[in-house]
Amino acid sequence: MSIDRRSFMQGSLALVALQHTSAGLSEKVSTAIAEELWYKQPAKRWLEALPVGNGRLGGMVFGGIQNERIALSDSTAWSGAPATGEVNPGALPHLREIRELFFAGKYDEAQALCSKYLPGRMKNFGTNLPLPDLQLTFEHVDQPVEYRRSLNLDDAIAAVRFQCGGVQFMREIFATHADGVIAVQLTASQRGAISFRMTFSQGEIPNTTSTEGQDTVVLKGSCFEHKHSSGHDGVAIQIRAQVLARGGTTSAMGQGITVSGADAVTILLATGTSFRGDNPEKTSREVLRRATAKSFAQLRQAHLEDYRPLYRRTSLDLGTSSESTRLQPTDARRKALENGGDDPELVALFFQYGRYLTIAGSRADSVLPLALQGIWNDGLASGMGWTDDFHLDINTQQNYWPTEVCNLSECHAPLFGLIEGLASAGKATAREMYGSPGWVAHTVTNPWGYTAPGGIGWGIVVTAGLWIATQMWQHYEFTRDAEFLRTRAYPVLREAAEFFLAYMVEEPKHGWLVTGPSDSPENWYITPSGQHASESMGNTMDRVFVHALFSMVVEACATLSIDADLRSRAEAARAKLPSLQIGRHGQLQEWMEDFEDADPNHRHTAHLTSLYPEHQISPRNTPALARATEVTIQRRMSAPHWEQSEWGRANLVVYYARLLKGEEAHRYLVSLIAKAADDNLMTYSSAGVAGADSNIFAIDGNTAGSAGIAEMLLQSQEGEIELLPALPTPWRNGAFRGLCARGGYVVAVKWRDGKLSSATIGARRSGSVPVRYRDRITQIHLQAGQQVRLRPENFLDQAPGASDSPTQT
Numbered sequence: 001m002s003i004d005r006r007s008f009m010q011g012s013l014a015l016v017a018l019q020h021t022s023a024g025l026s027e028k029v030s031t032a033i034a035e036e037l038w039y040k041q042p043a044k045r046w047l048e049a050l051p052v053g054n055g056r057l058g059g060m061v062f063g064g065i066q067n068e069r070i071a072l073s074d075s076t077a078w079s080g081a082p083a084t085g086e087v088n089p090g091a092l093p094h095l096r097e098i099r100e101l102f103f104a105g106k107y108d109e110a111q112a113l114c115s116k117y118l119p120g121r122m123k124n125f126g127t128n129l130p131l132p133d134l135q136l137t138f139e140h141v142d143q144p145v146e147y148r149r150s151l152n153l154d155d156a157i158a159a160v161r162f163q164c165g166g167v168q169f170m171r172e173i174f175a176t177h178a179d180g181v182i183a184v185q186l187t188a189s190q191r192g193a194i195s196f197r198m199t200f201s202q203g204e205i206p207n208t209t210s211t212e213g214q215d216t217v218v219l220k221g222s223c224f225e226h227k228h229s230s231g232h233d234g235v236a237i238q239i240r241a242q243v244l245a246r247g248g249t250t251s252a253m254g255q256g257i258t259v260s261g262a263d264a265v266t267i268l269l270a271t272g273t274s275f276r277g278d279n280p281e282k283t284s285r286e287v288l289r290r291a292t293a294k295s296f297a298q299l300r301q302a303h304l305e306d307y308r309p310l311y312r313r314t315s316l317d318l319g320t321s322s323e324s325t326r327l328q329p330t331d332a333r334r335k336a337l338e339n340g341g342d343d344p345e346l347v348a349l350f351f352q353y354g355r356y357l358t359i360a361g362s363r364a365d366s367v368l369p370l371a372l373q374g375i376w377n378d379g380l381a382s383g384m385g386w387t388d389d390f391h392l393d394i395n396t397q398q399n400y401w402p403t404e405v406c407n408l409s410e411c412h413a414p415l416f417g418l419i420e421g422l423a424s425a426g427k428a429t430a431r432e433m434y435g436s437p438g439w440v441a442h443t444v445t446n447p448w449g450y451t452a453p454g455g456i457g458w459g460i461v462v463t464a465g466l467w468i469a470t471q472m473w474q475h476y477e478f479t480r481d482a483e484f485l486r487t488r489a490y491p492v493l494r495e496a497a498e499f500f501l502a503y504m505v506e507e508p509k510h511g512w513l514v515t516g517p518s519d520s521p522e523n524w525y526i527t528p529s530g531q532h533a534s535e536s537m538g539n540t541m542d543r544v545f546v547h548a549l550f551s552m553v554v555e556a557c558a559t560l561s562i563d564a565d566l567r568s569r570a571e572a573a574r575a576k577l578p579s580l581q582i583g584r585h586g587q588l589q590e591w592m593e594d595f596e597d598a599d600p601n602h603r604h605t606a607h608l609t610s611l612y613p614e615h616q617i618s619p620r621n622t623p624a625l626a627r628a629t630e631v632t633i634q635r636r637m638s639a640p641h642w643e644q645s646e647w648g649r650a651n652l653v654v655y656y657a658r659l660l661k662g663e664e665a666h667r668y669l670v671s672l673i674a675k676a677a678d679d680n681l682m683t684y685s686s687a688g689v690a691g692a693d694s695n696i697f698a699i700d701g702n703t704a705g706s707a708g709i710a711e712m713l714l715q716s717q718e719g720e721i722e723l724l725p726a727l728p729t730p731w732r733n734g735a736f737r738g739l740c741a742r743g744g745y746v747v748a749v750k751w752r753d754g755k756l757s758s759a760t761i762g763a764r765r766s767g768s769v770p771v772r773y774r775d776r777i778t779q780i781h782l783q784a785g786q787q788v789r790l791r792p793e794n795f796l797d798q799a800p801g802a803s804d805s806p807t808q809t
């Protein structure tokens with residue numbers, strides 16, 4: 001049903017009246033909302049602004065008084081284009097020679113050939129690019145009072161309110177997945193008080209701006225840049241912003257829209273790009289047309305009905321912060337945490353913030369998955385050597401670590417499309433570079449299907465594509481969706497197995513099957529001659545993921561009753577893989593040989609993927625190897641000038657959670673929030689790391705941080721569900737609801753005085769599973785839709801496996 005402008009604004013004003021009833025309350029009553037970020041001043045920097053997103057279109061809201069800025073981004077706004085000839089033609093002819101040199105101990109000579117013949121040719125790789133800002137310039141002249149800027153995670157709505165000249169002004173901004181637009185509502189407590197000019201900033205991409213009618217401004221641009229692509233390849237984009245005003249006058253002047261004396265105003269913004277053949281004008285125009293057919297109240301309600309069912313699946317209580325702490329704005333609370341304060345509610349907020357960013361950046365129908373900066377782009381990563389792309393040597397994986405355990409399984413879906421694209425494009429790379437069947441992808445990729453290596457020392461991770469493909473298996477483990485396994489995950493894993501079965505070679509000393517030449521991201525070692533080398537044969541990370549691959553294929557073949565021959569070959573090959581080894585310092589070896597690190601302070605610890613996300617090392621099953629991982633961490637952290645990175649700190653949280661050491665996990669979690677998150681709690685890689693001149697936002701610290709918190713409270717990686725495996729002392733009392741365990745289980749737990757009070761486990765699929773609390777285990781049997789309530793007495797004074805009868809419902 002179509003709604004005219006009058007009806008649109010009447011619906012908006014009805015909502016406005018309700019908002020001002022609550023907005024007029026004094027801040028002295030309370031400014032503390034448990035799941036809200038809020039501030040007493042506008043943002044001056046990008047890492048102070050507040051993010052909104054709908055799975056594709058993102059905005060960073062600054063909340064200025066006279067000048068509101070919403071920094072725009074679109075996940076499909078990519079430079080570059082598909083290319084050919086990206087594999088180095090010298091790779092295959094020299095592959096055997098390089099391997100023989102490594103096996104002969106001639107590391108320096110082998111490294112020289114690797115440098116010459118292995119790097120890929122990133123001809124037109126491209127990057128995601130930031131879009132121009134939406135700018136609103138207001139006529140406020142008086143000094144504002146009672147300013148408040150906020151982002152409510154339960155609503156996914158950013159808000160700004162303040163008084164100026166006796167008039168209270170209010171803004172609401174949200175990016176709605178339901179209707180595909182960013183919606184901005186401007187209201188005031190006095191009629192005729194809203195006057196402003198709406199324009200777009202020039203931005204970094206070539207563009208032109210024009211007006212359409214008296215209420216719409218249109219930007220047409222091309223995502224061209226010279227650093228990572230040709231300078232004339234990239235998607236076309238159109239941004240349309242339309243003003244719907246109640247009262248006053250609206251007119252087009254120059255390249256903007258001017259509103260004078262309005263009672264209330266709604267702005268709707270849509271984007272469209274030519275990505276995958278779409279028509280940017282048609283897309284943006286149609287999205288905007290559909291959105292303007294609804295009142296603002298209807299848009300807001302549809303947004304909440306679409307968003308809240310995802311967000312509200314999970315809740316977390318880690319204890320109560322002091323009243324004085326709770327009433328402080330978020331930036332002050334983060335600084336207090338950095339100075340040694342205790343704020344469990346801020347930690348819980350950080351957990352939910354990671355879930356919020358996941359929902360805002362990756363929905364089931366998103367065209368692309370979360371890139372290095374999610375769907376938000378500050379122009380820093382894209383403007384330097386990194387690119388804002390998909391890093392497959394840990395970052396993209398970390399982006400999706402919380403999806404399953406944090407009950408956002410649908411948000412995982414866009415990644416699967418990217419993986420399937422890699423599996424298709426990677427067949428040519430496997431054939432041309434290695435002469436092997438199946439598929440392979442290396443360290444970085446883009447939407448155009450790049451699977452060749454990157455540069456020397458970082459870009460030749462032969463198992464990077466395999467690592468990201470294990471996310472499909474993780475989805476299967478948590479959901480037990482046999483159809484997904486059969487039709488999507490297994491075909492990808494089967495072809496990966498075919499590649500590694502053909503590609504791997506026997507190491508002559510032990511007869512082990514090894515990969516190589518390949519990087520252990522992104523570290524270098526010292527050769528016997530004292531030189532530095534990055535490539536090797538049989539590095540530990542490769543072994544971890546090949547072992548995982550063969551295990552997945554063996555289980556999948558048995559589950560699906562198919563491919564008996566492949567299953568046998570995978571089992572035989574798995575038996576010939578190297579063992580995980582402990583080096584001379586008591587550390588877990590990163591390479592097949594016990595090399596010394598060239599950079600002892602390096603941020604990467606790729607060999608510890610054996611601990612997390614894999615579970616080939618655990619303190620109960622492999623205690624000596626578990627101790628070796630601790631030695632590795634301690635040596636890395638104690639080295640001078642450890643390279644601080646947001647994802648590196650998040651790694652320490654999940655590592656210590658898997659080691660069942662809650663105090664250490666908590667310490668590094670607090671340091672992640674305090675030292676690697678800015679005032680808007682978005683995480684960043686520090687200036688000076690990996691060539692960065694300034695702190696650069698990367699979403700992986702937020703997402704992996706949420707996964708780390710979940711891992712401290714619930715684990716399920718060894719065929720059992722473990723409750724509160726790494727509960728730290730500061731979380732003395734608390735509860736969670738809606739975390740997920742492998743096998744299709746949803747778990748809620750309460751604890752008091754550091755001890756379990758109760759647990760409720762619900763089953764999405766029928767099955768049986770052991771449940772562990774500390775050193776005791778009880779077995780539960782549930783039908784789909786059934787749940788069981790466990791009490792402390794179900795675990796106390798029993799032999800493992802015994803149980804008092806839990807309560808089933």
